[in-house]
Amino acid sequence: MQTASQQIAFKRRILVVLxxxxxxxxxxxxxxxxxxxWHLETRHFFDxxxxxxxxxxxxxxxxxxxxxLLAFMRRQAPKQPTVLIGRNQxxxxxxxxxxxxxxxxxxxxxxxxxxxHTHFAWLSAYRGLVSNDRYRGFSSALAESGFKCHRLEYKRxxxxxxxxxxxQAWLARxxxxxxxxxxxxxxxxxxxxxxIEVCLANGWRxxxxxxxxxxxxxxxxxxxxxxxxxxxxxxxxxxxxEAAQLLDRMMRGxxxxxxxxxxxxxxxxxxxSTDFLAVASPVLQRAVDFVAVNLRRPFSLEQxxxxxxxxxxxxxxxxxxxxxxxxxxFVLQARLSxxxxxxxxxxxxxxxxLASQSGLGSPRTLTRLFLRYEGVNARTxxxxxxxxxxxxxxxxxxxxxx
Numbered sequence: 001m002q003t004a005s006q007q008i009a010f011k012r013r014i015l016v017v018l019x020x021x022x023x024x025x026x027x028x029x030x031x032x033x034x035x036x037x038w039h040l041e042t043r044h045f046f047d048x049x050x051x052x053x054x055x056x057x058x059x060x061x062x063x064x065x066x067x068x069l070l071a072f073m074r075r076q077a078p079k080q081p082t083v084l085i086g087r088n089q090x091x092x093x094x095x096x097x098x099x100x101x102x103x104x105x106x107x108x109x110x111x112x113x114x115x116x117h118t119h120f121a122w123l124s125a126y127r128g129l130v131s132n133d134r135y136r137g138f139s140s141a142l143a144e145s146g147f148k149c150h151r152l153e154y155k156r157x158x159x160x161x162x163x164x165x166x167x168q169a170w171l172a173r174x175x176x177x178x179x180x181x182x183x184x185x186x187x188x189x190x191x192x193x194x195x196i197e198v199c200l201a202n203g204w205r206x207x208x209x210x211x212x213x214x215x216x217x218x219x220x221x222x223x224x225x226x227x228x229x230x231x232x233x234x235x236x237x238x239x240x241x242e243a244a245q246l247l248d249r250m251m252r253g254x255x256x257x258x259x260x261x262x263x264x265x266x267x268x269x270x271x272x273s274t275d276f277l278a279v280a281s282p283v284l285q286r287a288v289d290f291v292a293v294n295l296r297r298p299f300s301l302e303q304x305x306x307x308x309x310x311x312x313x314x315x316x317x318x319x320x321x322x323x324x325x326x327x328x329x330f331v332l333q334a335r336l337s338x339x340x341x342x343x344x345x346x347x348x349x350x351x352x353x354l355a356s357q358s359g360l361g362s363p364r365t366l367t368r369l370f371l372r373y374e375g376v377n378a379r380t381x382x383x384x385x386x387x388x389x390x391x392x393x394x395x396x397x398x399x400x401x402x
Contacts, residue, residue, distance in 0.1 A: 011039040013056030019064025028240035058247045063088035081250035083243045087130045096260035097243040099234040105137025108185040116278045117183035121150040124187040180209045181278045189214035189221035207276035228271035239263045284318045296359045335359045
């Protein structure tokens, strides 16, 4: 007579232990686990209990700050195939899928430079590989354009580890010393929200006095802030999807990759906290406002100049002096930025509609500009964004080995 255990076909047992509980990561791994037929241990998501006696077939982890969780990961990682999510390293041998933090910093710098900023700051509450990489990407891109960056990093100790008021007081003191307008790139969306709150409490405007860019594009943080937060979309869903696929391959006998798998950011998601052009000239500001209002319809540079009461030559010189580009280049980049925003908000839009809604007129013009500024044509860029925005559709588990 067979026992109950002999009659049951047990699924592969997978444990996910995350030091940083991003809901998108959990959702995508859960979708993959469902389709692959895994048993996913979820208790740790809800009660933070370290599963000391757990044993199973696969482990997905991210580096924690808690010492007990870190110790568990180091003991458990050698016992089954393990995949590490993220740049920070808990001291284990594993497959690794990580975000491109250097590129995230560079994207933030490019965004601020395009808006005419000349003063920049990096804000962080943690030190480590992630923080260092984002700062290096940001500061190096600024340096290439001849600018420096204030580096503001909060130093924690045991006495103020969980005291938000202490950090907010420190942040207010630091911001008070900076010139304005100031473009601030912040380690993550949570600290970006805190920075905005400190600014408003001290009577500083966001984005006019302090433009604030977060990292991670966590919607609940970005859209529920006092001022909605612009943020770098790191592609968290794609990272989680790749991590699940890598674990699947490793559990089927494939060796872990010798190098980390690095996922490029999707780009900048622009919200109110940075949607501001830092220009000193009132005339140029009126010209920029005219472009923004009329972006969808055709207009000539003569019409822009006439709207602000200057000659075309004066308009050209103002754009060159303050924004380091011609008026025509500014209009094209503004329209291309609008096309990116439209596509990020609704990836299913047609190329024809994107061209029309952004004022570029024809799909041919849109494609030419994407090739010039993105290195790929519009259809390729659109296809990549559609895939990134629909992780569930790509959650196809690996075929079973015969």
